[in-house]
Amino acid sequence: MSATGKASLVPAVNNAECPWDLFDSESYQQRNYATLHELDQIIIPKLAGFFAKQNLGSDLEAIDVGPGTNLYPAMSMLPFTKSITLLEYSSTNIAWLEDEIGNYRESWNAFWRALADSSDHYGAIADPGVLLKKVADVQKGSIFDLKEGRWDLGTMFFVAESITGMRDECAKATTRFVRSLKPGAPFAATFMENSRGYVVGGHTFPAVAVTEADVRTLLRGVAGDIELHHIRSPHLFRHGYDGMMLVTGVRSDTRSEPSREPGWTTIGRTGRRDRQHAAR
Numbered sequence: 001m002s003a004t005g006k007a008s009l010v011p012a013v014n015n016a017e018c019p020w021d022l023f024d025s026e027s028y029q030q031r032n033y034a035t036l037h038e039l040d041q042i043i044i045p046k047l048a049g050f051f052a053k054q055n056l057g058s059d060l061e062a063i064d065v066g067p068g069t070n071l072y073p074a075m076s077m078l079p080f081t082k083s084i085t086l087l088e089y090s091s092t093n094i095a096w097l098e099d100e101i102g103n104y105r106e107s108w109n110a111f112w113r114a115l116a117d118s119s120d121h122y123g124a125i126a127d128p129g130v131l132l133k134k135v136a137d138v139q140k141g142s143i144f145d146l147k148e149g150r151w152d153l154g155t156m157f158f159v160a161e162s163i164t165g166m167r168d169e170c171a172k173a174t175t176r177f178v179r180s181l182k183p184g185a186p187f188a189a190t191f192m193e194n195s196r197g198y199v200v201g202g203h204t205f206p207a208v209a210v211t212e213a214d215v216r217t218l219l220r221g222v223a224g225d226i227e228l229h230h231i232r233s234p235h236l237f238r239h240g241y242d243g244m245m246l247v248t249g250v251r252s253d254t255r256s257e258p259s260r261e262p263g264w265t266t267i268g269r270t271g272r273r274d275r276q277h278a279a280r
């Protein structure tokens with residue numbers, strides 16, 4: 001059950017049990033990123049504004065974890081980076097990313113314009129497609145294997161809560177992402193709010209139904225300066241989730257294990273599937 005008592009859409013399984021290599025990249029892209037949807041229009045100015053005020057320079061090493069077929073988190077880091085590692089686990093998404101980054105489709109221009117409208121850092125880049133091709137490096141890997149303290153800047157969009165039905169794995173993924181950054185490094189992450197799972201190209205994927213309180217608990221001890229924005233629209237309440245959350249912050253200056261609330265360290269399955277999730 002989700003936090004609001006709604007039944008989950010998929011049997012809760014762990015990350016290793018999901019059919020990631022059957023992830024239908026083009027179907028996911030078409031549903032979520034063929035056009036600039038309302039919720040991304042809300043997220044992008046906040047994301048761009050956060051990075052723009054960090055005094056980042058232009059030669060950072062960044063990571064986007066679990067990019068799937070979403071290029072805009074990586075695009076949001078372009079002005080500040082000499083390299084952006086796109087760490088993906090699914091072989092279909094890796095192949096899609098390698099193709100797409102070579103020559104990205106016209107529809108990404110709307111996402112870039114939204115970034116450029118939000119901060120001069122983006123407007124100063126003449127050809128984001130060429131720059132992305134130069135700095136992006138698609139790598140096969142798992143969030144659970146990320147090394148501590150490696151990256152200067154990071155994004156993780158709809159990953160920790162959308163790659164597993166297990167609360168302990170969601171917690172581990174969140175902390176592994178944040179701790180893969182250097183102390184003080186800024187990050188932006190998004191979470192589906194109270195997701196009941198989702199369907200991509202006929203295959204079902206689980207989710208952990210997280211709330212604002214859950215996300216704040218997960219980040220306690222590993223991150224500071226947290227700002228959490230609810231990203232909502234009345235049009236989405238029938239689609240298997242209640243909205244999205246954008247979280248920005250910086251990695252804490254500590255290597256100690258984060259404290260967790262009871263419930264996040266236990267292994268629990270979150271429910272059953274009963275209808276199709278229309279989006280991420």
Ligand SMILES: C[S@@+](CC[C@H](N)C(=O)[O-])C[C@H]1O[C@@H](n2cnc3c(N)ncnc32)[C@H](O)[C@@H]1O
Pocket residue numbers: 015020023032065066067068069070087088089090093141142143144156157158159162163280
């Ligand atoms: C819900 S999709 C989110 C995709 C994209 N970031 C977005 O904003 O739409 C989850 C992504 O996490 C990837 N993933 C699944 N397991 C992973 C793992 N263990 N490590 C890293 N990425 C993983 C999936 O292949 C998929 O691309």
